[in-house]
Amino acid sequence: MAEAISVESTTVKDNRVVFFEHRNRIIEIPNSSSLSLQIILFVNVYLSPIWILSSLQFFYMHAFDESGKHNTIILGAALFLISAPLEVGRLYLGYSGNLNEKIADFAGFLILSLFIQQPIAIFFFYIVHKAKVFWLQIYLQLLVAALIFFEIVIGYISMRRMTRLKAQQFHILMLIEQSNKNR
Template sequence: MSLYFNVYFFPFWWLITVAILYLKYPVLSDYYKFILVTIMILVSLTELIRLYLGYVGNLLEKVPELAGFWLLTLLPQLPIILFLLFNEGLKIHSLERAVHIIFAAFLSFQVVAAFFTLRRMVNTLAARFRRTEFHRLEEQRPGPSAAGPAGGSSSRGWQGPRAGGDRAPRA
């Protein structure tokens, strides 16, 4: 559900952030201008990829996509939003602070939820793999033969290698 609401919140966040950036752009120093424009481009591209991976990984239960979503949330997105939220050199507007807090809450919740979902998904897939392998091995295992001890043949079976060299099993 967090991903669903994030899809609708992100365009709102982007519009508010770009509008406030446009208003405060003339009063920012040159390096903050460069940093903010770079951040907006990076966040925009990363967020589109991140949300796509989250939907595919979650709905189709694909571990690599969900792991990519988790990593993109944890590494570039969350630190960038925290930078935008707590760096006072950016001359943060109150509306901007409010939308950054909501976005940071979404990201924080998604990092935790994706971690536990990944862990559960990997454990489930590993158990399914082990069960499949067990059934495959059970099918390959030979059943009881008709010429066993109850069938009248010798009960001694294979005796292994002997002192005289490798010989065939005694009948």
């Protein structure tokens, strides 16, 4: 299908705008990657190991506590075992979907963030807050939940923009293909 489209040249300038040159006309389509989402993902990538170590330390310290909250701690530890590996995959999908403009990866990132990681982060904040632990762990859990919330909001806005621009690219390529058939 790509061979049927005779675009004289396609160039990428500054990784921001794609230019299609067709019949001495230049058609430009901007890149739809979100810088603000990328900054939040960058912060989250470096915060995740700290969050994982802090959560491991919390569950280790409270696993044999005599406070009678064993069910909550066991549930939290089980959720942690699920969420820690998912966090790595979620951040990879976020990077890949945002920088490479892959809609499927970006949608996977948003789904994992909204339906799995955000509820787990809120539950961890609840557990840590009720356990009356060191204030740094409470703020760390709050920071992780806030970062995921902002990733969801900014990611949704970026996803809408990305799908619109991908649809424009598709329509432009279809118009070029149609004009080549009519020659």
